[in-house]
């Protein structure tokens with residue numbers, strides 16, 4: 345199938361229109377017309393080559409909302425016209441212990457990312473959501489509940505699941521005390537999801553200048569890491585901290601905020617971190633952990649949870665030809681919303 349997208353041809357090049365082919369439908373494949381495509385911080389890192397060399401030309405994008413065009417003969421869950429989503433993975437071995445307990449992101453043989461990786465069958469490089477169409481095996485296609493606004497649902501597929509999974513893993517519920525470091529694309533979803541689970545949520549930031557934004561989405565307030573008195577008063581006051589900061593930073597200042605047995609979970613890929621001091625961890629059996637997106641079953645759960653609780657990411661809709669401007673803004677610093685491309689502005693004539 346002929347399609348068109350926006351691709352990077354090298355790590356220092358701008359995104360440009362790129363015509364390419366999507367594979368012919370396999371028996372268990374779903375072909376999807378992409379309606380909306382979220383713009384994730386990791387798209388920018390990947391095309392810039394920050395995480396290693398890439399197979400250019402590369403079409404990024406792993407927050408995909410679309411409509412089913414056609415299905416292979418073995419597909420049972422979807423039919424043409426259904427609204428569906430695709431997130432950060434498009435395949436895994438489906439046979440190992442991790443796949444069997446619905447954590448394909450930790451597949452023993454490596455999951456297949458939505459873009460920039462060899463397809464498990466034909467070895468072709470996977471290409472992501474900054475495009476008009478995508479073909480994905482049924483097991484990695486998500487159902488988009490009717491209550492969700494299609495134009496705002498895309499970021500749930502990365503920012504949403506990345507924060508939902510640790511909230512679930514660490515059993516956040518009514519009365520849980522949750523801190524969220526950073527109030528960007530991931531941070532604001534972490535706040536909304538934790539609040540909907542019944543937690544008391546505090547945003548942790550270098551300053552309190554985003555206080556109003558934090559309160560507007562349900563947080564109790566901001567604790568500024570530079571305010572030594574407030575930090576001392578808040579010692580041992582949190583059960584879980586979700587650390588969403590996408591750049592190198594010091595976690596030691598936040599560790600004393602955890603209660604005994606508390607956990608700080610890092611979800612932003614930042615590379616080497618500063619040295620941290622062991623004493624606050626030892627003195628309260630506190631932990632520093634990591635978490636990568638979530639499995640397909642859990643991704644369906646976060647879509648359903650958002651529909652049930654009327655949670656939508658804060659989105660700014662742009663045209664695909666504005667992607668380079670969006671990348672430039674994102675490269676300057678954290679923004680408290682997600683850019684989402686309306687793919688209806690992209691046609692095969694582009």
Ligand SMILES: [Zn+2]
Pocket residue numbers: 384385386387406502503
């Ligand atoms: Zn992402």
Ligand SMILES: [Zn+2]
Pocket residue numbers: 436437438439440441442443444448450451452453454
């Ligand atoms: Zn596996």
